[in-house]
Amino acid sequence: MTSVVICGAMGRMGMTIGRLIEESDDLDLAGGIDIKPGTFYGVEIAAASDIDSFLERVSPDVLIDFTIAHAAVENIKAAARHQTALVVGTTGFSPEQRITIETAIEGTVPAVISSNFSVGMNIFWRLVRDAARLLGDYDIEVIEAHHRYKKDAPSGTAKTILQIIEEEAGERQKVYGREGVTERRNEIGVHVIRGGDIVGDHTVLFAANNETIQLSHQAFDRAVFAHGVLRAAKWVPEKTPGIYSMDDVLGLS
Helix, strand or coil, rough: CCEEEEEECCCCCHHHHHHHHCCCEEEEEEEEECCCCEECCCCCEHHHHHHHHHHHHHHCCCCEECCCCHHHHHHHHHHHHCCEEEEEECCCCCCCHHHHHHHHHHHCCCCCCCCCCCCCHHHHHHHHHHHHCCCCCCCEEEEEEEEECCCCCCCHHHHHHHHHHHHHHHHCCCECCCCCCCCCCEEEEEEEECCCCCCEEEEEEEECCCCEEEEEECCCCCCCHHHHHHHHHHHHCCCEEECCHHHHCCCCC
């Protein structure tokens, strides 16, 4: 059975993942890590400042991280020090932080890193790639919406969408919202909505004269992300050290 520790245990995703692991027949919830110590689902939550001693004592197979960027970097480095495989869903990393993460992981531990673990979203990215390749001369807009507490904007998922579009349709200026008198150029409009308890909505609009095509993905429950996380946690422990995507987990590569 694969044993798992969750960083960000008391957060929305941490609680959802913990519950699903508790209900799983082939994953074992070994503990959690958060800012303050405590318990959840009958297991210990260690303070983030004690992560090294906790990992040494618990010796999990996989560390799952859904925290914030600067905390995740330290958690990833700790997992690498303890030869613990990783599943990372935290977003908002700077280029420098990404280099630090890659340096810690490469040649040391296997890690699945994704801005979105929903199976449906990973298929959606494929559809966006095909559309961007075929509709590269259309005007393109990206709209995303999340709950009012989400800190990074645009979302990591939206950034992945923008990267896919530019890989297929060429680099374009990104315009984040519009105000005043503006004339559309060779750009991608990016629009961010934050409000209420929206779990995650993403839409890509391709527009030409007399027609539009919209591709949309809506998540109504965080469980759709958590199920993908569990799938990755079962898949990653025996893999060769390096960074993997959900395409690898799902066999889409």
